[in-house]
Amino acid sequence: MISLGMFGFKALWSPYLLVFLVLVILGYFYIINKYKDKNHVTETKQKVFFVIGILLVYTAQGSPIDLIGHIIFSAHMTEMAVLYLVAPIFLINGIPNWLWRNILKPKVVNSFFTFATKPLIALLIFNVVFSIYHYPLVFDTVKTNNVYHFLFTNILFFMAVFMWFPVINNLPERQTLSDIQKIGYMFGNGILLTPACALIIFAGHPFYATYNDPVLWSKAMELCVSPDLLKSLNISGPEVFNFMSAREDQQVGGVIMKIIQEIVYGSVIGYNFFKWAKREQNGNKIDPISSNPLLLKKT
Numbered sequence: 001m002i003s004l005g006m007f008g009f010k011a012l013w014s015p016y017l018l019v020f021l022v023l024v025i026l027g028y029f030y031i032i033n034k035y036k037d038k039n040h041v042t043e044t045k046q047k048v049f050f051v052i053g054i055l056l057v058y059t060a061q062g063s064p065i066d067l068i069g070h071i072i073f074s075a076h077m078t079e080m081a082v083l084y085l086v087a088p089i090f091l092i093n094g095i096p097n098w099l100w101r102n103i104l105k106p107k108v109v110n111s112f113f114t115f116a117t118k119p120l121i122a123l124l125i126f127n128v129v130f131s132i133y134h135y136p137l138v139f140d141t142v143k144t145n146n147v148y149h150f151l152f153t154n155i156l157f158f159m160a161v162f163m164w165f166p167v168i169n170n171l172p173e174r175q176t177l178s179d180i181q182k183i184g185y186m187f188g189n190g191i192l193l194t195p196a197c198a199l200i201i202f203a204g205h206p207f208y209a210t211y212n213d214p215v216l217w218s219k220a221m222e223l224c225v226s227p228d229l230l231k232s233l234n235i236s237g238p239e240v241f242n243f244m245s246a247r248e249d250q251q252v253g254g255v256i257m258k259i260i261q262e263i264v265y266g267s268v269i270g271y272n273f274f275k276w277a278k279r280e281q282n283g284n285k286i287d288p289i290s291s292n293p294l295l296l297k298k299t
Helices: 009-013 015-034 044-061 064-069 073-094 097-103 107-116 119-133 136-143 146-168 179-202 214-221 227-233 246-281 293-298
Strands: none
Touching (some): 009 064, 044 073, 064 073, 073 146, 107 119, 119 146, 119 179, 136 146, 146 179, 146 246, 179 246
16 A cells, blocks of 8 residues: 555654754744843734744645655645745744844845845745746756755745735834735735746646656655665656646646635735725825835935
């Protein structure tokens, strides 16, 4: 009987990543408790958000979903959606304002972060790089090279954080978008992500050799399973685990990404719309970005 357990505990649960993320959580609680006073308050919901964000990162990158994502393309797209469209929201909201200010205090960090989170730049770079990643030649190359895979995955994650920051952050001095602009920003994100999803969904043939070529699939699997163990299992290819054809699996993956994107983006758009409507109803016509210190400095 075919079972994922045959790949071993390390491949299924990524213990090194688990230890690293546990240390991140411990470091987070150490810092917020060490500097705890009336000027450094961390709300309970922020602590919960941060832990949820880390758990989502582990679910996407360290749980069996990551292993399945090397076997089934639709699982890979689920992993991508969780890692880039959901986890950053919780992590950004999980870091209190005072800690954000300390993180961004060094001049070099502040300058780079300010540039990287400029709405137009953040929006374009994330979506362009995400689309390039899913170009077949790039995708198969990244999926079969440990260094490229590590770099691409982590760089894209930080780009996702930059993309979400202008909409999600709670720092008064970094509110570069009004509520209506945030709605437009999210619509723009949805539009830019659509071509990559549509190409995957409506393709007449499977794009990715790492999911239908046994040789390249085995090479891709070596990123999470030792080559010796993989050879001893004598598995012909991913079709052993997948009840769908490669093309159907690819289409389902594109649909999953699009559905999750619509739910997440729609929720953020709805939240900002009702916030704007409430402000209008209360007669507050003040543009929330008009008192932004960053913008005032430029003028």
